[in-house]
Amino acid sequence: xxxxxxxxxxxxxxxxxxxxxxxxxxxxxxxxxxxxxxxxxxxxxxxxxxxxxxxxxxxxxxxxxxxxxxxxxxxxxxxxxxxxxxxxxxxxxxxxxxxxxxxxxxxxxxxxxxxxxxxxxxxxxxxxxxxxxxxxxxxxxxxxxxxxxxxxxxxxxxxxxxxxxxxxxxxxxxxxxxxxxxxxxxxxxxxxxxxxxxxxxxxxxxxxxxxxxxxxxxxxxxxxxxxxxxxxxxxxxxxxxxxxxxxxxxxxxxxxxxxxxxxxxxxxxxxxxxxxxxxxxxxxxxxxxxxxxxxxxxxxxxxxxxxxxxxxxxxxxxxxxxxxxxxxxxxxxxxxxxxxxxxxxxxxxxxxxxxxxxxxxxxxxxxxxxxxxxxxxxxxxxxxxxxxxxxxxxxxxxxxxxxxxxxxxxxxxxxxxxxxxxxxxxxxxxxxxxxxxxxxxxxxxxxxxxxxxxxxxxxxxxxxxxxxxxxxxxxxxxxxxxxxxxxxxx
Numbered sequence: 001x002x003x004x005x006x007x008x009x010x011x012x013x014x015x016x017x018x019x020x021x022x023x024x025x026x027x028x029x030x031x032x033x034x035x036x037x038x039x040x041x042x043x044x045x046x047x048x049x050x051x052x053x054x055x056x057x058x059x060x061x062x063x064x065x066x067x068x069x070x071x072x073x074x075x076x077x078x079x080x081x082x083x084x085x086x087x088x089x090x091x092x093x094x095x096x097x098x099x100x101x102x103x104x105x106x107x108x109x110x111x112x113x114x115x116x117x118x119x120x121x122x123x124x125x126x127x128x129x130x131x132x133x134x135x136x137x138x139x140x141x142x143x144x145x146x147x148x149x150x151x152x153x154x155x156x157x158x159x160x161x162x163x164x165x166x167x168x169x170x171x172x173x174x175x176x177x178x179x180x181x182x183x184x185x186x187x188x189x190x191x192x193x194x195x196x197x198x199x200x201x202x203x204x205x206x207x208x209x210x211x212x213x214x215x216x217x218x219x220x221x222x223x224x225x226x227x228x229x230x231x232x233x234x235x236x237x238x239x240x241x242x243x244x245x246x247x248x249x250x251x252x253x254x255x256x257x258x259x260x261x262x263x264x265x266x267x268x269x270x271x272x273x274x275x276x277x278x279x280x281x282x283x284x285x286x287x288x289x290x291x292x293x294x295x296x297x298x299x300x301x302x303x304x305x306x307x308x309x310x311x312x313x314x315x316x317x318x319x320x321x322x323x324x325x326x327x328x329x330x331x332x333x334x335x336x337x338x339x340x341x342x343x344x345x346x347x348x349x350x351x352x353x354x355x356x357x358x359x360x361x362x363x364x365x366x367x368x369x370x371x372x373x374x375x376x377x378x379x380x381x382x383x384x385x386x387x388x389x390x391x392x393x394x395x396x397x398x399x400x401x402x403x404x405x406x407x408x409x410x411x412x413x414x415x416x417x418x419x420x421x422x423x424x425x426x427x428x429x430x431x432x433x434x435x436x437x438x439x440x441x442x443x444x445x446x447x448x449x450x451x452x453x454x455x456x457x458x459x460x461x462x463x464x465x466x467x468x469x470x471x472x473x474x475x476x477x478x479x480x481x482x483x484x485x486x487x488x489x490x
Contacts, residue, residue, distance in 0.1 A: 001016055001018065001065065001066050001067060002016065002066065002067060002068050002070060002432070002433045002436035002437055002440065002441070003015070003016045003053070003056065003066045003068070003069050003070070003432075003433075003436075004016070004069075004070050004071075004072070004226075004426075004428065004429035004430070004431070004432025004433050004436070005049055005052065005053070005069055005070065005071050005072070005144075005147075005429075005432065006071075006072045006073065006223055006226070006426065006428040006429055006432065007045050007048075007049070007071070007072070007073030007074060007143045007144045007147060007223070008073070008074055008223060008244060008245070008428070009031070009074045009093065009094075009095075009244070009245040009246070010028060010029070010031070010244075010245050011026050011027060011028045011029070011048075012026070012027045012029070012044075012045065012048035012049055012051075012052055013025065013026050013027075013052060013426055013428075013429055014049070014052035014053050014055075014056045014429070015056070015424075015426050015429035015430075015433075016056065016060065016066075016433070017424070017430075017433060017452060018060065022424050022426075023056060023059050023060055024056070024426060024429065025051075025052040025053075025055035025056045025059065026052065027047075027048035027049075027051045027052050029041070029044040029048060031093065031095070032090070033095075035098075036096070036097040036098050036100075036349075037092075037096050037097075037098050038092070038093050038094075038095035038096040038097075039090035039091060039092060039093065039096065040077075040090060040091045040093055040143075041090060041091070042079050042087035042090070042091045042143070042146055043087065045073075045091075045143050045144075045146055045147050046146075046147055046150050049147050050205070050208050050209065053069075053208075053209045053210060054208065054209075054210070057210040065212070066210070066211060066215050067214070067215065067216065067436070067440055067441065068197070068215065068216040068217065068218050068436045068439070068440040069201075069209070069211070069215065069216075069217050069218070070217075070218040070220050070432035070433065070435050070436040070439075071144045071147065071148060071217070071218070071219065071220035071432065072144060072220045072221060072222065072223040072225075072226035072227075072428045072429075072431065072432050073142060073143045073144025073145075073147075073220075073222070073223055074093065074094060074143060074222075074223055075094060075142050075143075075161050075164070075222045075223070076094050076117055076118055076119045076122075076142070076161075076164065076165070077091055077092065077093040077094050077119075077142055077143050078091060078092045078093075078119050078122045078123065078140055078141075078142075079091045079140070079141045079142065079143060079145075079146040080126070080133060080134075080136075080137040080140060080141075081137065081138060081139055081140075081141055081146065081149065081155075082136065082137075082138050083138040085146070085149040085150050085153065085155070087146065088133055088136055088137060089130075089133055091143060091146075092122045093143075094117045094292075095117070095295070095340060096116070096117065096122065097116045097117075097340075097341055097349040098116070098122075098125055099116045099118075099121035099122050099124065099125040100116040100121075100349050100350075102116075102121040102122075102124040102125045102128070103115050103116045103118060103121040105124070106118070106120055106121055106124065106166065106181060109180060109181060110166055110167075110177070110180065110181075112166050113347070114166050115343075115347050115349065116349045117343075118165070118166065119140065119142075119165060120165060120166060120167055120178060120181060120183070123140060123178075123183050123187075124181055124182070124183060127182065127183065137187055138155075138187070139155045139187055139188070139189050140187055140188060140189070141155065141157070141189060142157060142161055144220060145157055145158075145161075145189065148198075148217065148219065150202070150205070151201050151202055151205050151209075151217065152198050152200060152201060152202065152217060153200075153202060154190075154198065155189040155190060156189050156190050156191075156192050156196075156219060157188070157189045157190070157191055157192070158191075158192060158193065158194040158196075158219045158220060158221045158222075158282070159173075159191060159192070159193055159194055159221075159280045160194050160221035160222050160225045160279060160280050160281065160282050160288075161221060161222050162175075162191045162280075163279035163280040164222070164279045167180075167181070168191075170280075173191040174188075174191065175188040192219055193219070193284055194218075194219055194220055194221040194225075194280075194282035194283075194284075194435065195218065195219070195282070195283070195284055195435065195438065195439040196218070196219045196439075197216045197217070197218055197439055197440060198216065198217040198218070198219065199216060199217075201215060201217060216440050218432075218435060218436050218439050218440065220282065220432060220435060221281075221282035221435075222282075222290075223428045224242060224248040224250065224290050224292065224428075225250075225279075225281060225282050225288060225290065225431070226282055226427070226428045226431030226432050226435065227240070227242040227248065227250075227398055227399065227427035227428045227431055228240050228242075228248075228250040228252075228281070228288055228290070228427075228431065229281070229282060229283070229430075229431035229434050229435060229445075229449075230398055230422070230424070230426075230427035230428060230429070230430035230431035230432075230434065230452075230453065231250075231396035231397075231398050231422060231427055231431075231453065232396060232449045232453040233250055233251065233252050233288070233396065234252060234281075234283065234286065234445055234446070234449060235252060235286075235446075237251070237252075237387070237393065238251060238252060238393075238396070239251050239383060239386055239387055239393060239394075239395050239396070240395065240396040240397070240398070240427075241379065241383075241395050241396070241397050241398075241399075241402075241411075241419070242397075242398050242399040242402075242427050242428075243296055243297055243397070243399045243400070243401030243402050243407075244296075244297050244399045244400050244401055245295070245296070245297045245298045246292060246293060246294065246295055246296055246297070246298065246343075247292075247293040247294075247296040247297075247375070247378075247379060247399075247401070248290055248291065248292050248293065249290075249291050249293070249379065249382050249383055249386060249395075250288055250289060250290045250291070250386075251288070251289045251386040251387070252281065252286060252287070252288055252289070282431070282435055283435070283438070283445055289386060291344040291345070291382045291385060291386065292343050292344055293343055293344055293375075293378055293379060293382055294337055294338050294339075294340065294341070294342055294343050294375075294378060295337075295339060295340040296337070296375050296378075296379075296401060297399075297400065297401040298340070299337055299339055299353075299371060299375060300371065300372075300401070302339060303367075303368065303371050304316055304320075307364070307367065308364060317404070320365075320368050320406075321404065321405065321406050323364075323365040323368060323369075324365075324368070324369055324372075324406040324410075326365055327365050327366050327368075327369045329369075329373075329410070329413060329462075329465045329468065329469070330373065330465060330468035330469050330471075330472045331366070331468075332357075332362055332366035332367070332369055332370045332373075333355045333356055333357040333358045333359075333362060333366070333367070333370045334355075334356045334357055334370060334373075334374060334377075334472065334475065334476055334479065335353070335354070335355055335356075335367075335370040335371050335373065335374030335375075336352075336353050336354045336355075336356065336374060336479075336480055337353055337371070337374040337375050337378050338351040338352055338353050339352065339353035344382050344385070345381055345382060345385060355367065355370065356479060369410075372406070372407050372410050373410055373414060373472070374476070375407075376407075376410050376411045376413075376414035376415065377414060377472075377473050377476040377477075379411060379414070379415065380414055380415045380473060381477065383395065383415055383417070393417065394417060394418035394419070394420050394458070395411075395415070395417055395418065395419050395420065396420050396422060396453075396455075397411075397419045397420060397421050397422065398421075398422045398424075398425065398426075398427030398430075399425065399426075399427055400425060400426075402419075402421055402425070403421075403425055405459075408421060408459045409459050409462075411459070412459040412460060412461045412462075413461050413462055413465050413466075413469055414469050414473065415461070416461045416466055416469070416470075417461060418458055418459065418460055418461070419458070419459045420455040420457075420458050420459075421455065421456050421457045421458075421459070422453060422454070422455065422456065423453070423454040423455065423456045424452070430452050430453065433448075433452060434448040434449060434452055434453075437451075
């Protein structure tokens with residue numbers, strides 16, 4: 001049995017598939033948002049991992065004898081640790097925008113576009129604003145690598161995460177160019193394959209986790225990359241989409257925009273081809289194009305909490321889903337969804353959100369539809385970066401946000417493509433399991449995908465709304481550009 005563990009932005013999850021049935025556990029934790037900062041307590045990553053594995057063991061009972069634990073986690077996020085792996089402060093996560101000036105400086109020095117979420121920018125900010133913390137740091141880790149460090153005692157970063165960093169040299173597997181920024185290369189962890197199998201779990205955790213001497217640990221990768229694998233995105237021209245707190249779209253075709261501006265980068269030292277400018281997939285020898293979007297599921301949570309002033313629960317989600325049936329597709333205001341800045345394709349940490357075109361006839365139901373449509377317009381322009389042939393293929397969809405039937409139908413209508421919901425909602429966990437089957441059980445990736453990836457429901461675009469959404473989408477792109485010009489710092 002392979003168990004996947006995903007260190008997500010709002011939850012830690014653990015899951016396994018036994019005889020076709022999915023068993024899963026979840027542990028939620030808070031993010032401290034202050035001004036342009038977003039921080040988390042690293043202790044929660046470890047605490048949540050232990051909690052989830054204990055809960056999973058209780059569900060599975062005596063059948064829980066894992067052959068491997070496989071990890072994935074959100075990135076780019078920064079955890080400073082001492083030589084014993086103890087955290088030295090809060091984790092600075094990918095939503096944090098404090099390092100915008102440092103990102104601009106790095107872009108100038110290295111000639112590559114870097115945004116404020118980049119870990120190099122965060123490290124430079126720490127050196128400038130918290131020099132004592134920077135000096136005390138023995139290594140800079142990602143959240144899931146912090147958990148791995150506590151469980152195994154090793155300071156590692158997987159190739160998928162390393163290859164998204166502008167200072168990573170793929171051929172040398174090091175971060176030597178980070179020295180050009182005045183940062184210390186030796187503070188970076190050792191780069192290893194995502195498929196690497198580790199053999200020893202610290203004794204003080206083995207009992208709690210329900211593991212034994214035969215249990216292996218697979219290093220894993222960035223959650224979006226594992227989600228791509230959990231959608232079956234491995235070879236050929238395939239497009240997948242994950243919606244949780246944020247949204248990512250991914251493809252293995254190598255045909256998209258790539259580039260480090262989207263958190264995906266060239267990795268250095270390759271042959272200079274388009275594919276060489278893409279980061280490493282979690283499967284050795286594969287490259288992947290990943291475009292991270294703005295705060296999508298988080299925007300829904302914001303709308304419910306701030307506009308509706310309701311708790312986020314099943315009752316309100318059901319009410320909103322029913323309310324969609326009372327609204328007209330493409331008939332309400334346009335929502336600009338950048339309430340926490342814009343990621344791909346604009347990469348503007350200063351961008352803001354807005355409702356445009358409100359009338360006296362609008363209400364909370366039409367506003368909610370416009371939020372979902374605005375997020376779908378943002379999704380469409382990113383899908384078009386990966387595939388410029390309109391309506392040329394279906395999109396595999398995973399993640400908690402894609403359990404919403406109404407939202408998936410809106411995505412299909414707006415993008416004029418089929419959206420295929422995967423059988424198992426936790427795409428990162430399924431990707432972890434596929435990676436574990438390949439790394440530990442020596443299965444081919446194709447056979448593991450065939451076993452674990454299936455379509456549970458397909459949402460087809462409705463032709464009667466195609467023209468209206470095409471016009472609304474064109475208007476969205478036009479006013480989005482104008483609005484960003486008005487609200488950006490320039």
